[in-house]
Amino acid sequence: MAARYITISDTIISDVDNGVLVIDQRMPSLRQFTQLHDVSMTTANNCYQRLLDLGWLHVKPQIGYFITQPLNKQSTPSYPQFNAQISKPKISQSIEQGLRGPFYTAQLPAELLPQETLSRCLRRASLRAGTALFAYPDYQGDIELRTALAGHFTQQHFPLKADKLVITNGCMDAVRSAIEITTSPGDTIAVSSPCFSGLLNLLQNMGRSVIELPCYKAQLDLDQLEALLQAKRIAACLFSANHINPQGFCLSNQQKQSIAELALRYQVPVIEDDIYLELSYSNTTPLPIKYWDKSGWVLWCSSVSKTIAAGYRLGWCEPGRFFDAYLQLRNVQFFGVNNIVQHTVCEFINTGHYAKHLKKLTTTLASHARQYHSVLRELLPEKTKISVAEGGMVIWLQLENMNSKTVLHEALKQNVPFRAGSEFTTLEYYQNCLRLNIGWPIVANEKETAEKQAQALALRAKLVILCELINANVAVK
Template sequence: MPLYEDLANQFIADIKAQKLSVGSRLPALRTMAKQHQVSMTTVTKTYDYLQQTGWIYAQPQSGYFVTNQHVAGQPSHSAFPTIQINNIEQRDPKAFAPDNGYNPTSTLFTPLGTSMIAPELQPIQELQRCIKRVTRRASKQLFEYPDAQGEQTLRSALASHFQYEHFGFLGDELVITNGCIDAVRTAIETVTKEGDTIAIGSPCFSGLLDLLVGLSRNVIEIPVQENGIDLDYFESVLQQELVTASLFSTSNINPTGLTLPAKQKQSLAQLAAKYQTPMIEDDIYFELSHQKQQDLPTKHWDKEDYVLWCGSVSKTLAAGLRLGWCLPGRYFDDYLAKHLATGFGVNGLMQSALAEFINTGDYRRHINKTRLMLIKQVNQYRQFLIKHLPSNAKISLPQGGVVLWIQVPKLNCLELEKAALEKHIDMRSGACFSTHDYFHDCFRINCGWPLYDSLCERGDKAVNKTEVYQQLMSLCEIISEMISTR
């Protein structure tokens, strides 16, 4: 074992044993080199390894700090907000939607509400260069309808990109769409009809619930808790033939940040084949893992092609590109026909620009950088909330993605949402993520914007706090006031 890896494993053992607590600072590089009598190169490799495996994060101008981990003995803040569904019930999501819908459209935009990464953290210049190069080469592309299935260059680029992550498929098996929600919508319309019932995870992304309302589909919610999805509950639904299809997010799930274990993903693929029931996999956060090893999607284990895998660059790169995809499996012909019936393809110029961005290596470099950045930011948000929320608050430990899921007992989060909007703060109450009243004391916040600028110091010594920091502080003050008056 290389020396740097041996040193890293010593730190990992200390973190697991809680000899190094969450948020504690590691020795400076020179101090570490002196203490262990090793070179600066070895120390740098040690810290790089710990960052890439998700055990520490770097804070500019301050050093390296221990991240949050799922280890024994964590404080109560790390406990996952859980639910218990006792009865299988088909429900019309339209009948249980909050007043403003599951995904309320606010008259204002603030960073805590919408799940996304701050534009200033995106590779704007690199993407602009790709668009300019493609535009200079474009001729007929600007004046012709694009390939109905999607430009071959992009489909091939995506196939090569994901093959690097050991998830292999052919470009000819893909259909390019206008973002992930469009891919999911087409999948729903391909394998179900109005009035059908679809099994969904609970809590479920609010945008999917709104989509199901618009498509007049009913739902049965399948609990997704800290140890993953309730497979026994799901299989009982399949056995009783209560659903026509299922719709699950499986990696870095919004709003919890949970990733289903590989064995559960494999089981989902097997259940889809066993009961010949299509599964739509919304995997938009697939590439935003906080771990070094990229998880594989359920589609990877789909030997009978019952899984329709949907993804996009809307969360990883730029929502405005409106580029997504679906790997429809055995439903390819019907999916493509449905896709054609609702449009004339996807912007060919933007498809070519994304293909260029992937093929140059800029996209992979961006993803690797973004994952490290999210580890740092999500940990900063968690530490802030642990410090400023009531001691009985429960805060999720995301395995990926850009959001935190918080439960504060006795808090009415619909009232919190209204009070926050009065102070021009956008956030999402737990009511947005279920047709049931299980999450009335939960809410979700986005962690995609920095709390501090790059020049700040850590914690109480911070001198350059961002506007988002002030908004999060105001939100915590509202919660404290609401709790104290109950």
């Protein structure tokens, strides 16, 4: 039997679908809700939180809860279907670090990071480690950290073994090592399209070619993938499956399982970049492709760069059957990862702070997604298509007559940089698309400090400027 809060929230969802409750209608306060439904405050909180997570409610600070329409009910971007072909990656346009701004890089503002807690964990970790901090690190990674990570993901129904993990300097570093041990310069690697520009830049830098596979209707074209595998045209695959950058959606479990089975059948490695795995807007963390890998052909890579702090530069890889080669490469080239960072993250996980932080962070990002959707829907043409992310921290925007490169040229003059759609492909697609980071809030919360309120309002003003530039670009067409 379903919990009381689930039954009540399902009834509310049904009432919205049937027109009994209407969009923007104000809901009762939590105290009023407990009286109306004869439930405890805990049940009322759980009910409203579930409706918030599913997108049926939004909060106006200091005012109350209001009915809203889930993002998946709105117009979303369309993706091209095409025949996969070998192409050469090209380095995308680079913007200086100091000019990148909050919309450009998928990153959180410092105020959303658990700075004080991390500082305490660092101090405790330093005392606990003692003189071990001054020794060369274990090139596989600290055993206590690997054990903590294995336990953490096993609790999320993704069982891992500590002795199979290798600690790296971030996710991109983990991916780079995986590419290096499974392929050679000149080899061709299959990627989904659109593909994160950082991965394309990495492949170009490493001298690899790519074959882009269409990814539309939240599905990767596995028929083309199998045909390429049969023809032995690719040396490896490089995929993300959860909260994919830039689209934001997850591949289905069926597709993930199929990819793992194809890897085994054709004995071709699949490198999985799963950096956004834990940023699900719901309370459920999705499973990676690696979960269905029973033969070790999937090399699973991730990090804490998007969840704790990008500056920590700490990630990991579970390289499967390639473990020995992977570990040997790390030993020869990298000599381990900073000891104090490893011990700090280990402390953060083992004390339970990481799990608490993730729950708070994902709720905040889900709220940010609604904020950005609301503003973009209000200010951009009706035909604008906006991605419906299930997690992560980016939005993919598409408008038929827009040239995002031209908009970016004008936006840089206004100090409002973003990622143009053409950066996410080696082909001639996505000229009418762009990607925005939603890590920063754009709605002022009256409970926050005056400084934070001012920051949110200033960022919203920048988003308004960007929308004006987009509108001007479309009007010229």
